């Protein structure tokens with residue numbers, strides 16, 4: 001039966017459009033919303049996000065295809081009516097007033113006139129519905145626009161190629177009412193450079209790491225990595241490309257392998273090779289239990305940092321941030337960390353938050369932070385500059 005067949009096609013098409021919209025907007029965009037930075041969730045209450053997704057998505061799923069269908073049907077009818085009218089009586093295509101005037105003025109065959117009139121009135125009513133549908137479609141697309149506002153850009157697969165980091169007048173505060181902890185940071189770190197960061201406790205060294213990983217969003221300014229503003233990409237893309245060795249790493253409950261490669265994307269050989277480069281192969285073989293726990297007693301702070309370095313090696317990150325353990329790490333482990341950084345991360349940009357003087361002797365430049373500000377432009381190691389010399393002198397005095 002033709003009308004039933006037509007309706008079936010329409011309904012099927014409507015369902016297909018609805019399912020496509022759902023896949024495009026919810027299926028692909030929802031994970032990006034879940035990856036949004038903390039500030040997004042602070043500014044947008046959960047209820048608003050849920051209502052946005054449910055209300056707008058309902059409109060996108062059901063109303064947009066429905067009105068789009070109606071628009072298509074009315075357009076089709078209008079086109080048919082125009083074709084028929086233009087074939088039978090082309091002059092009827094002129095505006096309505098002119099047509100009616102002409103219609104009553106010109107004497108035509110009654111039969112043709114009736115036929116044309118019926119078609120014409122149908123056309124005008126169709127036009128009305130067509131415009132109404134057009135307006136509905138336009139109105140519903142606002143929902144699509146609103147949903148698309150939550151979308152972030154995808155960086156290039158090989159980003160960051162060089163690993164250059166630029167802080168442009170960067171300011172950060174942990175919450176809206178708390179004081180600024182990084183205040184107008186201006187800094188450029190070239191790709192592959194080894195930068196040491198020093199400063200008194202509370203000067204903002206770990207906050208700089210938090211800023212780079214977007215644990216906290218900027219209050220002003222921006223951070224560029226190879227020219228890409230890190231706020232323009234998703235959190236998962238950003239954090240996938242950087243590696244951090246935190247001040248006090250926490251291990252997951254599970255095997256060493258699970259801790260190094262939680263998504264099982266590397267072979268056992270690659271995992272052992274990474275452990276070998278960080279001098280952890282024998283330790284893991286001989287003294288680390290098969291099943292790790294978050295109990296800090298089983299693996300020392302230095303060893304946990306070395307495991308983080310193995311993870312960074314496996315991930316092949318271009319940018320490594322090492323927040324040196326401030327708790328005492330034995331001299332041997334400490335020097336192993338330094339040797340690994342020097343040998344295995346030669347081509348990586350390395351930011352080392354240093355608590356020990358011999359660490360900054362290994363880096364290219366030293367940045368001194370004080371109350372969230374750079375006290376002077378970073379100094380070259382061994383340059384004999386006043387700042388570097390005074391750092392060493394302070395250390396020597398403390399040692400004495």
Ligand SMILES: Nc1ncnc2c1ncn2[C@@H]1O[C@H](COP(=O)(O)OP(=O)(O)OP(=O)(O)O)[C@@H](O)[C@H]1O
Nearest residue numbers: 174178181199200201202203204205206207208326
């Ligand atoms: N989660 C947080 N919420 C609010 N304020 C914080 C938070 N973390 C740090 N701060 C504040 O930010 C400032 C800088 O702290 P940060 O941890 O960056 O110092 P740091 O230089 O790493 O010190 P340390 O050498 O002791 O590790 C401090 O005044 C601290 O009180």
Ligand SMILES: [Mg+2]
Nearest residue numbers: 205206207247
């Ligand atoms: Mg710190």
